[in-house]
Amino acid sequence: MVKKDRSSYVNKTYLMIMLPKFYQTHLKSQLTLAEYLLLKILITLLQSIKKVSLETLATAVPIPIIFESRRRKIQRFLLLPNLTIEKIWFPIVTTWLEMNFTSDKIIYLVIDRTNWACVNLFMVSVVWDKRAFPIYFTLLPKLGSSNIDEQKAILSKVLPTFNNYKICVLGDREFCSVKLANWLRDSNVYFCLRLKKNHFVEMQADVWLELNDLGLAPGISFFVKGVKVTKIKGFVSFNVACKWKRKILGVAPEEGWFILTTLETLELAIAAYKQRFDIEEMFRDFKSGGYNLEDTNVSGERLISLILLIAIAYTSATIQGQKIKRKGVQKYVGRVKEYGRTQRRHSSFYIGLYGQTWVNFMEECKDLVIILIKLSRNKRQYYQRGLRAMELILATS
Template sequence: MSLYLTSHFPEYRKNQIELLSLLVLALIGAKDIRHAALAERCGGNAWAASVIRKIERFFDRHPLCPLDVARLVLTLLPDAKKREFAIDRTNWKLGRTDVNVLFLAVIWRGVAVPLLFELLPHSGNSDTSTRLTLLDSTLTLLDCWEVATIYADQEFIGQAWIQGLAERGLPITVRLRVDARIDGLPAGEWLEGLQPDEKAMLIDNAEVYGLPMNVVLTRTDQGEALIVASNATKGQHILKGYRQRWKIECLFRALKTKGFNLENTHMTLPAHVTRLLCLLILGYVWSVLVGIDQEAALKKHGRRAWSVISLGLRSLVRACSRQIGDSAEDLLNLIQLWMPPQRTA
């Protein structure tokens, strides 16, 4: 595994790559990010206390950083089409301390994969400056014309934010609140004009936060207002596209209760949490690569019985726990997924 990670992180020293490889494998085996759980899955004859100190040194000083990991993600998940993204925030508490993270995820073959993130020094919503900083970092890795749209919920509104995206050439598909103005009128007033026999109202080229956007207004089955605006999608396709935003919620569940148990961490120092999230992204993207082409039974409502992450993580855990004979070869085959895909001319 070290060989393949070296190709992605050529500037890291050999011992840094070896430690990173060790912890990625330990993370997969433990499905837990606590130091003691990782130490139990680290091979070798060293005492547990010694291994834990090695893990602590990783979180203290390893050079692993978000931009390096994001570059790897885009390399391993190539896409011939423009990429779709989702932006959202997740948080948890350790005692009275809030850990609050703003994530940008890339949607690849129907799965949201974390790309970059910003730690927020407070609870609650992110601000415009932090969001734009996150996207400016993204634009060091790809060009604005490669972005099809960014899906966002009602937290991500406001003229400064929307105008900031436009200045960077980044399109957005965003859910609006009922008090947002569409061509100068509150969205709620437009929604009141929906006729009893109409399921939705489409408004093309309306002014929203100073920009021309297409807007769809409807109500959910529960009667809740659903108003979505986009400067990337035609009105009749907006709702179908906006459903992609839900995939980032699935991502958060996989990082937490349905996969890696992120909330078990006792780390709150920003540098430590940053390295932890980088490590988790590596484990997550490997699980995606393993699970993406596996078949899963469908439930009665038509959805898969097991997610891509669940399938991939299960296969990796099984391969990591049985490293004898043919099972060792299985793990080696899965490790080869770290090889950068060959690009055709």
């Protein structure tokens, strides 16, 4: 007589679908059932294979039709009239803001650009969990920097979403236009925009100095309040926060920061501007550090739709990672921060993404794992803790 294995993990299904409930609710309202199911399949593939090449996605889509039909199916899906930022993404962003921010808290909005090959992508994101939550993205019709008209047009589409919140726009030297600063002030928006060191400020009446001549050096910081920037007439006064990090082990940054701002103190301005670099981490996650966006072979509207899918996948993974951390089981997914280490080793995005990978591979290898556990009965208590961790991770989906 064969003795049945009654262990709880034998009959359990280990499969994690990573889409927050409020995402699912809105997506179902905008897409047909067939479209919604295909979107879920594509999101699952993105989280699993971490590649967005059309050929790679078509190869992996588990729909029983010939390869070329699968490829065309994805192409048609990326051109769906409802698969737009305005219809799909902005309502999700609005709900996410309501869940994570209050009207009295400043939200930091980062504007930046990334490019590869012939693609020039403009992105607006919210600083979030040491990363950035993508809000709006568009392709610029040219290579190189954006201009003031493009910047204002893009921000005009985004700002209404934040009508009930205080926001501070962060931008690097591409966005150092005093015209943009004036426009943001008129829109009742705080800002921290990094100036080029050859800008002029009016230190006294009709006495103009180049920022580079203000005496900023490694280890020095100061705050210049209420000065006119550039010699063009008609602009009101701004504050300029100046900081150059001190030398550490004899090495200092090549140059300091000159931050054009409406914030009232040096500390507030510098702390705000430091958060601009979180969008660089997000770009890395979108590209070689995560979904390999630069390897895609689609363009135009299809590329924007594909980036929208990445935004859904990326933010879903981050939300999932935050839940896993709150459950206290992140050590089962990745290495934890060692004592004395100032930077966390893995982001919430990483924990969410690879938490799903770990749990879902259990489903594929369950029979082998069961045998392996039986062969190491002295380690059974540790395996049981790990299985409990898997259950907790599954419960977050």
